[in-house]
Amino acid sequence: MTDDRRAPSSPGPADEPTQPISRALIDALDHQTGAQPDSRDLSVWTTAQVSPATQRKGKYTPESTAHPAKMLPDIARHAIEHYTRPGELVLDPMCGIGTTLVEAVHLGRRAVGVEYEPHWVAVSRSNLELAREQGIDHDAHVIQGDARQLVTLLPQEYVGQAALVVTSPPYGPSTHGRVAVAPSEGIQKYWHRYGSALDRGNLANIGHHRLLAGFTRILAGLRTFLRPGGHVVITIRPWREHSELIDLPAQILACGRAAGLTPTERNVALLARAAETDLVARGSFFQRDFIRKQREAGLPLHLIAHEDVVVFRTAMVHTFAQASRVRSPASRSALPMQHTDLKGEQATGESRAA
Template sequence: MNSELPVSVWSTAQHSPTAQRKNRYTRESIAHPAKMLPEVARYAILHYTTPGDLVLDPMCGIGTTLVEAVHLGRRAAGAEYEPHWVTVARSNLALATEHGVDHDGQIFHGDARQLSTLLPAELRGQAALVMTSPPYGPSTHGRVAVAPGEGIQKYFHQYGSTLDRGNLANIGHHRLLSGFTRILAALTEFMRPGGHIAITVRPWREHAELIDLPSQILACGRNAGLVPVERCVALLARVAEHDFVARGSFFQRDFLRKQREAGLPLHLIAHEDVLVFRTPLTAERRSQRRAATTFDADASTGWAA
């Protein structure tokens, strides 16, 4: 990561994820393998937007960004590839309506790599903030159950069918980066000049090798013509008087124990990186950068986006 970027710490886990989602999200929401922590979305929305602004999430999952945006008086729009999560996200927005939130929230079903045709033209140049996260880190996802004689069984750890090669989660790491760069470049059409894009991301290990996804996503943003402005630390542990209270899942703790027994001295993840970019300040410069960098992003990876 670029050490010259300003760094801030977000205290976003003083309450448990369950408490943060209580009464705002349907029971079906719990099955998503990589739900954004609501307080992380709230923090970004409060700091980078004002009431009435448009907030976007091109891979919105269960709609956390959108739900938190409308509760804060912002407009919200999102896209989601998996039909099931589109339904769940719409149910969560409907729940906000039942709670008396009069909102302008929309969810579109489709591939975020096709944002130019997926999102309506009237949203172009409107968004003050994009808050999103790429699919990543199978070792950090999922829930577990223990059945007699069957050991630990993992579930809720997949975004959708693993056979669907249209899903970014299933196409391999290099093509994921290429596809995500394409999404970031397309987002600039819908951003205000100088608008912010906040991306939550964390590293993971694959066969004992550390995958430094935050640094790779930072490069994706630059290749898409975005300007890095902050590297933030969103805590996943509660700040107590003298220390942190970790909130890792059972599966994460079990994974950690097994890795330590194998000789790999890992520690429980206690934060997520939040990479904050802004778009160029003029629409002309933004358009020129997007035209130049979309090709560069595809060519530099050696993969077609």
Template sequence: MRTTPEPVTPAPALSVWTTAQTAPTTQRKGRYVPESTPHPAKMLPAVAAYAISHYTHPGELVLDPMCGIGTTLVEAVHLGRRAAGVEYEPHWADVSRANLQLAAEHGVKHNARVFRGDARQLTALLPPEYIGQAALVVTSPPYGPSTHGRVAVAPGEGIQKYYHLYGNTLDRGNLANIGHHRLLAGFMRVLTNATVFLRPGGHIVITIRPWREHAELIDLPAQILDCGRDAGLIPVERCVALLARAAEHDLVARGSFFQRDFVRKQRDAGLPLHLIAHEDVLVFRSPLQRPTGCREATADAPASWAA
């Protein structure tokens, strides 16, 4: 008997964001307070600005549940959007507020707030007036032990690494310190709670890259894609945000000391690695409507949305 084939779902569209035409320090100069520098994993301002420009309009609300130094919030207010962020570590929450204050001192009138707490408890941290209001969520999960940071050379001590860790490594409440699989479970909970604050048809933009553990590639973008689906979100695009400058005929890499050192050692050992030149950008959309008669979400039981 002849059967009708199952419909094929088209793959998400791909696009390239040229977000590193200027160096990271240039992008942040005069726009962020000096205390922002030590953060181990700052999002490129141009990445946040590109997402905000393309998925929102002036006056709309942008949310970052893991806001760090407030890059998403700062770029949002400079583009005339409202913004709200949550940050787990008290120090970075203060730095985020200082960066928003700097924007105000530069004449940017804004409606932006920073809340301190664990993003896995998002529905208990944000005020109820934000429920269903955000046009866009922009964020990035921590990668655990990071290859970010700075170096110093001391006589007789070799190369010393600093500004490369998230807070206290013994703090198990920090998603960066709980291991790969628990990180995925925690981030899925963050995404599930974030949908409560998205308006119908709103977008979530997540920047993420693969990393290597003992030279083994961990495909974190694919795993986060699964987390988004499991959180009830609809994948709509998979993009590339360049971390290298796009020159006329090639890419000019901006790899850190740690990346260059790691790649050199791996090549010497026979593994042909290359410098990281981009981040994956996963773009999800929330369903266009809630099921008829569904209750408002609570901290313990977020509402399930259906397309």
């Protein structure tokens, strides 16, 4: 899966590449909220029916392929179509090559992203410029900086404006990367790490527990820019570390709660094509090589076929204390953020596209 989002250092549990799966099973999962088969309220997102390269064709510059862990465009596109309407603002605090932003502007939304590494800032801006050259007259911007400093990074014009955040945390320094074969040198990996391993400002290089603390801080900062009832969509998956399964989705749920967000959904975004009776995995060279070696060692791992999609929502009403945070940088860092729900108010999906 060279083209999917931030791959873990080793695969977590998933389905066999061609293990039979009943269409009825997928439909049953889709219907858990009472949705009809053709409805968009689905818990299983069929986001890999065409290859990642096909999804990106014509919308991304050649330089984009080098990023070590790109979000699958159809995942971002599904979330944007499902939770926003045209003209609304979409935000990605860790935007990489700008996948969330590119898909947003092609759907008629406004977009803003933050990216830590200057190289990928340039690439994401190039992708937005490509959209403009193709006739997409968009309102989209990329800001370079540390997403843990969102409240001081983003202009005040975005306060309380975002209808949706789509993002994914890095899973550590080991990612898919690219492959080259050189005579007498064998197979070589490149573009398989986030920046310099010595850069402790990069969340991918600071260890698992500090990553969670940093991501919680990012989620808390997002509340300043989300409108009441806005959604946060996070793509994540478990991974194995020294043969121990790390349940990152459950940990991200805890991070969201700690940041003052309310979990509302936990979905599945397929990274494999859903055929009539099978899931056909799109495994990268590194995944297939890793799986082969693990099976030879007696550990029955399988190619990854999906990512978890955790969805949070902000409260329906912001308190005065929330608004007062934006008066100045000093007040933004000093005042606590508070949200208050309307009594008896429930998440009803008002912001979802019709």
